[in-house]
Amino acid sequence: MSDLYYVSSSPHIKSDKTVSSVMRDVIIALTPAMLGAVLFFSFRALVIIAVSVLSCVLFEFLYDVIFKKTRTINDLSAVVTGILLGFNMPVTVPIYLPVIGAAFAIIVVKMLYGGLGKNIANPALCGRIFLFLSFSSYMTTWIDASTAVNNTAFSLPLFSNVDVVSSATPLSYLKNADASIVSSVPISSAFIGTVGGCLGETSAILLIIGGLYLLYKRVITWHIPVSYLATVAVITFIFPNMTGITRLQFMSYNLLCGGLMLGAIFMATDYATSPVTPKGRIIYGIGCGLLTVFIRYFGGYPEGVSFAILLMNFLTWFIDKHTIPTKFGGESKYAKLFKKAKE
Amino acid sequence: MKTKMLEQIKSRYFYIRLLSFAVLVMSFIPFCNPITGYGGTQNSSLVTIIKNIGSVINYFSAEIPQFSSYSNVLFIMVILLYVALIGILFGFLLLFSHDKSYRQHGKNSILYAAAVMTVVFLVLCVLYFNINLAMYKFGSQAVYRKLLIIFRIPVFLIIYTLISAAILVLSALEKGFNFSDIKYRIKSDLSHRFKGGVHVPYNKVTQTMPIETLAPAKVMIYPLSQHIGAACQSLVKPGDLVKIGQKIADTDAFVSAPIHATVSGKVLKVDYAPHPTLNSCQAIYVENDFEDSTHESLKLTHTDYRELSNEQLISIIRQAGITGMGGASFPTHVKIQSALKDNIDMLIINASECEPYLSNDNRIILENKDELIEGINILRQIFGLKNAYIGIESNKPKAIKVLNKATHKTGIRVVVLRAKYPQGGEKQLIKAVCNRKVPSGKLPSSVGCCIFNVDTVCAVYRAVVTGVPVMRRIVTVAGDGVENPRNLNVRLGTPFSNVLEACGLKEDTKEIIMGGPMMGVSQYSLEAPVIKSTSGLLCFTDKETQNDENASCIRCGGCVSACPMNLTPNYIAMYTKLRDFDSCEKLNASDCIECGCCSFTCPAKIPLVQYMRLAKQNVIENRKRQVNKN
Numbered sequence: 001m002s003d004l005y006y007v008s009s010s011p012h013i014k015s016d017k018t019v020s021s022v023m024r025d026v027i028i029a030l031t032p033a034m035l036g037a038v039l040f041f042s043f044r045a046l047v048i049i050a051v052s053v054l055s056c057v058l059f060e061f062l063y064d065v066i067f068k069k070t071r072t073i074n075d076l077s078a079v080v081t082g083i084l085l086g087f088n089m090p091v092t093v094p095i096y097l098p099v100i101g102a103a104f105a106i107i108v109v110k111m112l113y114g115g116l117g118k119n120i121a122n123p124a125l126c127g128r129i130f131l132f133l134s135f136s137s138y139m140t141t142w143i144d145a146s147t148a149v150n151n152t153a154f155s156l157p158l159f160s161n162v163d164v165v166s167s168a169t170p171l172s173y174l175k176n177a178d179a180s181i182v183s184s185v186p187i188s189s190a191f192i193g194t195v196g197g198c199l200g201e202t203s204a205i206l207l208i209i210g211g212l213y214l215l216y217k218r219v220i221t222w223h224i225p226v227s228y229l230a231t232v233a234v235i236t237f238i239f240p241n242m243t244g245i246t247r248l249q250f251m252s253y254n255l256l257c258g259g260l261m262l263g264a265i266f267m268a269t270d271y272a273t274s275p276v277t278p279k280g281r282i283i284y285g286i287g288c289g290l291l292t293v294f295i296r297y298f299g300g301y302p303e304g305v306s307f308a309i310l311l312m313n314f315l316t317w318f319i320d321k322h323t324i325p326t327k328f329g330g331e332s333k334y335a336k337l338f339k340k341a342k343e
Numbered sequence: 344m345k346t347k348m349l350e351q352i353k354s355r356y357f358y359i360r361l362l363s364f365a366v367l368v369m370s371f372i373p374f375c376n377p378i379t380g381y382g383g384t385q386n387s388s389l390v391t392i393i394k395n396i397g398s399v400i401n402y403f404s405a406e407i408p409q410f411s412s413y414s415n416v417l418f419i420m421v422i423l424l425y426v427a428l429i430g431i432l433f434g435f436l437l438l439f440s441h442d443k444s445y446r447q448h449g450k451n452s453i454l455y456a457a458a459v460m461t462v463v464f465l466v467l468c469v470l471y472f473n474i475n476l477a478m479y480k481f482g483s484q485a486v487y488r489k490l491l492i493i494f495r496i497p498v499f500l501i502i503y504t505l506i507s508a509a510i511l512v513l514s515a516l517e518k519g520f521n522f523s524d525i526k527y528r529i530k531s532d533l534s535h536r537f538k539g540g541v542h543v544p545y546n547k548v549t550q551t552m553p554i555e556t557l558a559p560a561k562v563m564i565y566p567l568s569q570h571i572g573a574a575c576q577s578l579v580k581p582g583d584l585v586k587i588g589q590k591i592a593d594t595d596a597f598v599s600a601p602i603h604a605t606v607s608g609k610v611l612k613v614d615y616a617p618h619p620t621l622n623s624c625q626a627i628y629v630e631n632d633f634e635d636s637t638h639e640s641l642k643l644t645h646t647d648y649r650e651l652s653n654e655q656l657i658s659i660i661r662q663a664g665i666t667g668m669g670g671a672s673f674p675t676h677v678k679i680q681s682a683l684k685d686n687i688d689m690l691i692i693n694a695s696e697c698e699p700y701l702s703n704d705n706r707i708i709l710e711n712k713d714e715l716i717e718g719i720n721i722l723r724q725i726f727g728l729k730n731a732y733i734g735i736e737s738n739k740p741k742a743i744k745v746l747n748k749a750t751h752k753t754g755i756r757v758v759v760l761r762a763k764y765p766q767g768g769e770k771q772l773i774k775a776v777c778n779r780k781v782p783s784g785k786l787p788s789s790v791g792c793c794i795f796n797v798d799t800v801c802a803v804y805r806a807v808v809t810g811v812p813v814m815r816r817i818v819t820v821a822g823d824g825v826e827n828p829r830n831l832n833v834r835l836g837t838p839f840s841n842v843l844e845a846c847g848l849k850e851d852t853k854e855i856i857m858g859g860p861m862m863g864v865s866q867y868s869l870e871a872p873v874i875k876s877t878s879g880l881l882c883f884t885d886k887e888t889q890n891d892e893n894a895s896c897i898r899c900g901g902c903v904s905a906c907p908m909n910l911t912p913n914y915i916a917m918y919t920k921l922r923d924f925d926s927c928e929k930l931n932a933s934d935c936i937e938c939g940c941c942s943f944t945c946p947a948k949i950p951l952v953q954y955m956r957l958a959k960q961n962v963i964e965n966r967k968r969q970v971n972k973n
Binding site: 011019 | 464537780783864881896898907914945948952
């Protein structure tokens with residue numbers, strides 16, 4: 001009887017957390033924003049997100065089959081990438097665009113590097129940038145969420161190209177430095193999401209709800225979102241780039257408009273491409289914030305979030321290497337330096 | 344009839360039902376307008392809401408204004424959504440409760456609310472197709488305003504915090520006016536804390552079960568190595584007769600402790616036997632004659648321990664074979680002697696028992712508190728200290744109460760700590776009790792602390808006051824594979840099979856663990872005996888044994904934030920895979936305490952502790968090699 005027992009190394013119990021449960025939590029956290037996208041931009045939004053998710057899962061499955069790898073679609077990470085990629089598109093894009101983006105994100109950025117956890121850049125983000133550079137006209141045609149609901153929501157065709165009068169996002173108003181147009185968009189609507197922009201990025205409140213859920217579930221830590229948002233807030237408050245509106249207003253627009261909330265809560269916190277040490281996460285968040293503001297102030301594009309996060313992604317391992325936490329009961333690097341200097 | 348009603352009132356859910364109804368009623372407040380008696384308020388400041396409370400009555404009496412059918416649906420949906428939000432918040436509040444059934448209710452509440460929310464959102468989506476009509480009839484502004492009601496959460500958060508406080512107080516009242524639960528929780532939150540650690544499911548089923556005595560087995564096995572340090576040599580030969588309390592094995596080495604017979608009978612043989620932690624080891628087999636005759640050495644040579652010198656006390660402790668009962672089994676007299684060389688000002692008693700399932704220390708406190716206090720007095724005499732500290736986790740309110748009463752005006756302080764694994768780790772406990780950090784690679788005495796386990800202190804008491812050496816051990820037998828989980832008073836040397844027989848081992852048991860589930864050792868044979876460091880025997884079935892396939896690291900950083908020693912297990916595991924032990928050394932792999940937090944928390948189920956052990960071993964070997972070279 002005795003030789004039938006199972007012998008293993010401690011610990012003998014493990015938490016319920018698995019890779020797929022983590023990804024499931026991320027999907028749950030993205031649901032409010034997804035429902036918001038459907039509410040603000042009609043059902044076409046749902047179709048775009050669905051196409052993006054399906055093609056992400058399909059490409060990962062095909063890659064696994066063709067290169068004879070173990071099937072990895074069960075960990076749901078492709079679904080998360082799909083939703084995030086869909087969130088990064090305007091409602092008016094042709095329906096084949098998410099498919100191209102998914103192919104680039106999954107095959108080139110994720111699978112060729114070795115799959116989940118080994119990619120050096122966020123797949124959804126790279127997919128977005130790829131589409132943004134290749135199909136810039138499609139990717140920058142915004143319609144206002146309220147106009148979408150009022151006039152065109154039901155007439156947006158699913159499978160043919162959409163011809164609508166494009167409006168700009170509040171961010172592009174900021175770029176043009178036109179105070180009168182900027183203040184025509186109330187901050188409250190930017191907070192709730194009834195402004196122009198990509199599908200998932202308009203509603204700050206729904207994204208924040210998702211972020212709070214992730215924090216509650218301990219899927220993400222506070223370090224990256226807080227340091228990212230705080231950096232943007234502080235710089236835009238102290239050095240506003242515009243006259244005609246108050247500092248507080250300028251800061252609020254910068255925080256609530258564009259992809260900042262989506263980027264800070266869901267994109268920058270992507271596990272594989274962010275540092276693992278607490279100190280490193282804060283440095284990473286501050287770096288993202290600085291780059292975002294600099295691109296918004298001095299760059300050619302109105303939006304800087306995706307490029308900022310992508311640039312910081314490449315620094316992840318470097319940051320990690322230099323922010324290894326001081327061991328319990330050990331001396332910190334600075335204490336050692338101080339001692340040396342004293343000697 | 345009357346008693347039934349009383350029962351219902353007494354039942355724990357009554358208040359919750361009452362309160363949830365109150366919440367429902369209150370949730371109508373924002374929709375009520377004093378003038379129309381219906382519809383959204385212009386601004387949702389607290390003052391307006393208080394003003395509007397009176398209009399709840401208005402809501403029922405006033406004429407319902409005309410609505411278009413769409414906006415009616417919209418309105419109902421918004422109300423439903425609101426109710427669902429309440430349900431979710433309410434559920435989340437209940438999730439923090441101590442009571443399992445409350446948590447279940449919380450989960451149910453969230454599930455139902457989520458279902459309602461989904462339906463509502465679907466209906467809202469459909470509605471938005473036709474919203475133009477509603478806007479035409481009702482004016483777009485008003486429709487949006489109604490939607491905005493959803494976002495007026497802050498005001499209601501205040502209401503909910505008040506309600507949740509009320510629920511906590513009421514639930515405390517129900518349990519016989521017992522506020523200690525909450526008090527200890529708050530107290531523990533105010534205490535010092537260590538970084539990292541994980542919240543494990545405690546599963547302390549045996550916490551309320553009294554200690555029962557187990558009869559000794561026919562053949563008892565005494566392994567010659569039951570402690571850290573040199574193994575003992577047998578003092579008896581096959582065929583010798585031994586009596587209870589007779590020293591049967593000892594050695595001259597400094598770091599060691601003698602072993603005593605716990606039954607009377609004949610020595611059968613000295614042979615290899617399965618060992619709970621060392622695989623196999625030389626052991627003395629004694630056949631029990633069930634006469635229980637005691638050996639003459641059990642007599643006391645002194646009348647009052649207060650007259651004894653430190654040397655005498657330490658030699659008594661050495662002769663009684665006392666080792667640390669927490670699990671590491673380090674000889675106690677060695678610990679005391681090395682601690683006396685340093686300047687000790689903190690005597691800490693470890694009662695935290697952070698390992699899940701185990702409840703032996705808790706029972707010892709509840710049943711033998713006088714032994715414990717007297718044992719602490721002996722230790723205080725040795726170190727010449729007026730004070731002592733007992734560190735205990737907040738999830739044992741009964742034991743805390745008992746200790747508080749027993750230590751009143753004795754100079755012993757009970758420090759309530761947070762229920763977090765590994766609170767009982769030496770360095771973590773010191774950090775939590777007195778906020779001192781033990782430097783890496785040094786002993787607790789370097790910061791003036793000395794730690795003893797509860798059972799060790801009791802053993803010291805027994806050795807010094809009654810003259811009985813270490814002969815028994817309180818063992819918690821628990822897990823799904825056991826029919827009657829309980830706390831047993833077991834004589835050392837009893838084979839595991841006898842212990843488990845008494846508790847009813849189920850057939851589907853898959854894994855048997857000596858110690859706690861986080862740091863215990865799985866057993867390959869039930870012939871292994873209970874030794875001085877056996878604190879529990881856990882029998883896990885398929886349900887509890889997790890043998891997940893491990894995925895690749897997703898770099899979530901969970902292990903880094905869980906590590907109580909502030910290491911980076913993911914990188915150490917990576918370098919170990921590459922066999923780059925120099926990098927492991929740079930990452931301080933040798934500081935790992937093998938607590939298992941990283942493996943527990945890893946979502947990819949990577950056996951990080953095993954990698955850490957490998958790295959640790961190699962780093963230490965490399966160091967030795969370099970020292971030899973130089």
